[in-house]
Amino acid sequence: MLAVDIGRAYVRLALADLVGEIVARGDEPSRAESYDALLAQLSGMAAELTTEAGLTPGDITLAVFGMPGIHDKETGALRVAPNLPGWELPGAVERLAEVTGSPYILENDVDLAAVGEGTYGLGEGVPHFVYVSVGTGIGMGVVIDGKLYRGSRGAAGEISYLPVGEGDPRADPGRGMFESVASADGVIAAAARLGMIAATAKDVFDAARTGDETALKVVAIEADHVAHALAGIIAVLDPELVVLGGGIGAQAADLLIGPVTERLPVLAALRPPRIEASTLGVDAVLLGALAFGLATARDLVFERAVAATPPG
Known part of the structure; x- marks a missing residue:
């Protein structure tokens, strides 16, 4: 699974196996001043980590994104996130599906940090x-x-x-x-x-x-x-x-x-x-994303295995 921490200053990604061990990690100054530039940055970093780990995009079971603000699920916009211009537009959040092509979850970054603190801190x-x-x-x-x-x-x-x-x-x-x-x-x-x-x-x-x-x-x-x-x-x-x-x-x-x-x-x-x-320092959101997403990722893998098993 892929854990992503999107902030105004930095973008941090971690690719982990279903045990929770990080197999590839990337940190870059954020291109948050532009919606399209940030989306392209996320896609590029995810592709680099996937290659580094010897995987293909289809091997990523789930992506968990941590971002400031509130996800308006009715409009697909991100509310109360002035540091991320462009994400307040309708449908903006839905394009996160393009980053890996896998199922994804969006959570507030500080909420994920609390999950990380409760799990590892x-x-x-x-x-x-x-x-x-x-x-x-x-x-x-x-x-x-x-x-x-x-x-x-x-x-x-x-x-x-x-x-x-x-x-x-x-x-x-x-x-x-x-x-x-x-x-x-x-x-x-x-x-x-x-x-x-x-x-x-x-x-x-x-x-x-x-x-x-x-x-x-x-x-x-x-x-x-x-x-x-x-x-x-x-x-x-x-x-x-x-x-x-x-x-x-x-x-x-x-x-x-x-x-x-x-x-x-x-x-x-x-x-x-x-x-x-x-x-936990700067890794609080990433660790929270891992803790939050691992159970879901494991369930997805199990469901796929069951679906692929011939009846009888």
């Missing part, structure tokens, strides 16, 4: 936890009683729209208020307001680690935004564990977890849950 054996991804975008995967919770329309966990932070939420309808202030772009903007010029959010956090006063103020602002968001999440879901992932959530956890943990008792009525950085 810190969430293993934890019945109630949330995976909060903070990076170029913001989202959350929710696990309740050991099962992924999607909500009535697949929109559970779209915490980018939490009313956290400053500004008019109508100013950028493609991004929620929380995402506009706490994502990578929000961190860069906060630094600029304080007179610090940074090309990336990583630059800000690296400067904070050296003791830069302005960078430390930006970290304090980010921690406050995250703490307010988590306070609302805790009040509604009461998770045992919060796993921080994403380019900011995991990679800047050493700077954020302490101040967030200190702030939460003031904001939340309940005793705060454990807050830890994901141990």
